[in-house]
Amino acid sequence: MQNLNDQLGREIDYLRISITDRCNLRCRYCMPAEGVESKNHQEILSYEEILKIVETGMEMGIKKVRITGGEPLVRLGVEDFISHLKKLELEDISMTSNAVLLAGKAKKLKEAGLQRINISLDTLDPEKFKEISRRDNLTEVLKGISAALNVGLDPVKLNVVIMKGINDDELFDFVELSRRKKLSVRFIEYMPLGGEAEAEKFISSSEIKHLIRARFDLLPAVSIGNGPANYFKLQGAEGTIGFISAMSEHFCSSCNRLRLTADGKFKPCLAANQEIKITGMSKKDIKTAYKKALKLKPVCHNLNFENQNYSRNMSQIGG
Ligand code: SAM
Numbered sequence: 001m002q003n004l005n006d007q008l009g010r011e012i013d014y015l016r017i018s019i020t021d022r023c024n025l026r027c028r029y030c031m032p033a034e035g036v037e038s039k040n041h042q043e044i045l046s047y048e049e050i051l052k053i054v055e056t057g058m059e060m061g062i063k064k065v066r067i068t069g070g071e072p073l074v075r076l077g078v079e080d081f082i083s084h085l086k087k088l089e090l091e092d093i094s095m096t097s098n099a100v101l102l103a104g105k106a107k108k109l110k111e112a113g114l115q116r117i118n119i120s121l122d123t124l125d126p127e128k129f130k131e132i133s134r135r136d137n138l139t140e141v142l143k144g145i146s147a148a149l150n151v152g153l154d155p156v157k158l159n160v161v162i163m164k165g166i167n168d169d170e171l172f173d174f175v176e177l178s179r180r181k182k183l184s185v186r187f188i189e190y191m192p193l194g195g196e197a198e199a200e201k202f203i204s205s206s207e208i209k210h211l212i213r214a215r216f217d218l219l220p221a222v223s224i225g226n227g228p229a230n231y232f233k234l235q236g237a238e239g240t241i242g243f244i245s246a247m248s249e250h251f252c253s254s255c256n257r258l259r260l261t262a263d264g265k266f267k268p269c270l271a272a273n274q275e276i277k278i279t280g281m282s283k284k285d286i287k288t289a290y291k292k293a294l295k296l297k298p299v300c301h302n303l304n305f306e307n308q309n310y311s312r313n314m315s316q317i318g319g
């Protein structure tokens with residue numbers, strides 16, 4: 001088995017694949033109210049092309065993939081696509097979803113080979129859900145979370161973007177949720193990537209940890225995954241609590257990932273504007289594109305609220 005290393009010696013074994021730029025929500029931190037102009041069908045990579053890119057990557061050292069979007073569950077045929085990915089014998093197949101459509105699809109996804117799922121949920125209050133996502137779908141999302149647990153996707157993680165004055169008053173509700181349910185609740189720092197990126201809403205992971213520690217003991221814990229979260233749990237809890245601090249304590253030195261956008265570009269870093277086109281290529285050219293992408297992988301991201309010069313919203317990258 002080969003290893004893919006970048007210029008800095010970081011081993012890149014994880015590909016995040018956006019299968020669509022479309023979404024059924026309009027989260028304020030991710031995209032503008034009117035949405036972003038969707039690519040037309042011909043501009044989006046076919047499932048066959050994505051499978052070829054993954055298979056070629058596996059010959060070079062890719063071992064794990066995450067399916068994302070936009071919202072991956074709005075693309076038709078995602079269950080079949082996952083069953084084809086499964087045949088490639090990857091070490092790990094995961095997904096990030098808003099879960100609006102998950103209740104009706106969880107069983108098929110699990111049977112197709114999806115191992116685990118990260119679900120975005122920033123509030124447990126229906127009105128606030130409408131305010132943040134500009135859609136009225138909290139009930140569906142909660143049903144989706146239950147379905148994910150019932151069919152045995154494991155772990156089920158919740159991605160909670162904490163924003164000052166918006167949902168920071170629900171911090172302890174999410175902490176309590178991790179006590180009652182076998183969920184990994186991860187508090188994610190708000191990033192200036194598309195949508196209404198307002199610095200005054202930012203709260204660092206250390207501030208959040210501090211608030212939680214003032215009320216609860218946080219015991220060290222582990223959770224399966226490829227990412228940079230560090231985990232804790234409450235005494236006797238079913239689930240865990242994680243912190244993802246991309247802004248305040250970046251984890252670029254251990255970055256293990258490459259991103260593939262729905263319109264067929266490798267994106268070496270979430271926050272960098274360089275992209276490598278990868279449509280309609282032979283396996284040999286795909287290998288060259290992987291190597292080019294790794295060469296362009298920066299030492300570290302340049303995310304900041306002062307200089308928001310990013311070419312894509314989160315929904316067009318894949319989070
Ligand atoms: N639609 C799916 C979802 O929401 O889970 C997958 C794509 S979404 C772009 C992936 C992740 O990016 C979500 O967990 C979302 O909360 C996160 N995200 C989007 N914009 C963000 C921002 N400005 N700051 C922090 N996280 C963000």
Ligand code: SF4
Nearest residue numbers: 023027030070098315
């Ligand atoms: Fe859609 Fe996910 Fe962006 Fe929300 S965070 S608008 S669900 S892509």
